[in-house]
Amino acid sequence: MANNVLLNSIEHQNIKIITERSAEYGDNVWYALTFPSEFKSLQAYYPVFFNKDANTGEFFPVVLFGFEQQENLFLENGKWDAAYIPLTVARQPFLIGNQTFVEEGQEKTQRVLHIDLDNPRVNNEQGEALFLEYGGNTPYLDNVANMLEVIHHGVNDGKEFMKALLENDLLESFTLEVALDDGSSHQMVGFYTINEETLQALNADTLGKLHDKGYLQAIYMQIASHGNIRDLLKRKNAKQNSR
Numbered sequence: 001m002a003n004n005v006l007l008n009s010i011e012h013q014n015i016k017i018i019t020e021r022s023a024e025y026g027d028n029v030w031y032a033l034t035f036p037s038e039f040k041s042l043q044a045y046y047p048v049f050f051n052k053d054a055n056t057g058e059f060f061p062v063v064l065f066g067f068e069q070q071e072n073l074f075l076e077n078g079k080w081d082a083a084y085i086p087l088t089v090a091r092q093p094f095l096i097g098n099q100t101f102v103e104e105g106q107e108k109t110q111r112v113l114h115i116d117l118d119n120p121r122v123n124n125e126q127g128e129a130l131f132l133e134y135g136g137n138t139p140y141l142d143n144v145a146n147m148l149e150v151i152h153h154g155v156n157d158g159k160e161f162m163k164a165l166l167e168n169d170l171l172e173s174f175t176l177e178v179a180l181d182d183g184s185s186h187q188m189v190g191f192y193t194i195n196e197e198t199l200q201a202l203n204a205d206t207l208g209k210l211h212d213k214g215y216l217q218a219i220y221m222q223i224a225s226h227g228n229i230r231d232l233l234k235r236k237n238a239k240q241n242s243r
Contacts, residue, residue, distance in 0.1 A: 020079075028070045
């Protein structure tokens with residue numbers, strides 16, 4: 001159970017964050033939420049697909065790290081074996097919350113930084129400090145705050161992106177059969193990708209609108225990311241063969 005609290009420099013002056021990457025710190029996830037403006041950075045390393053919330057029916061983009069639950073094939077001896085770590089993973093143990101206040105008689109809401117005090121990265125002995133000795137944020141905390149702003153706007157834009165894909169019938173479900181060197185196999189179901197035939201049939205006006213919003217580039221980045229399935233398979237076989 002998370003213990004999310006509003007971060008402040010008085011109560012949390014001595015907190016430090018461990019930035020190593022391992023299952024011990026919750027990095028053993030096989031996929032994570034992403035958003036269109038991140039696809040360009042992701043497509044060099046990871047496959048990007050789409051998933052559907054079984055409860056709400058809402059679609060959302062995800063970046064894959066493995067083929068099964070609790071499998072992250074990019075974790076290697078306390079490090080993440082890729083030059084770019086997806087922001088929704090890198091931001092741990094921080095998150096954005098909302099705080100309501102009254103200004104000139106009007107109730108307003110602002111985004112504020114929260115921290116999960118029960119996250120295993122949080123401690124008082126080792127890692128990155130959050131606050132300077134005599135006050136103020138450390139560069140590390142400023143970077144976290146900037147990261148969370150990017151995530152906030154990216155996720156909101158992602159909702160509009162998914163709406164545009166659905167309006168133009170650009171999503172199709174797919175099943176991926178993964179055959180390993182040892183003879184075992186994994187079947188990935190429940191994911192969606194871009195229907196390339198439908199994309200090619202879109203008229204110039206629709207393509208122009210997608211381009212103007214930056215969505216056309218994101219679509220092509222998602223398609224390009226498919227090639228990274230081969231790298232995931234190579235990583236999986238290497239781990240299997242090393243046992």
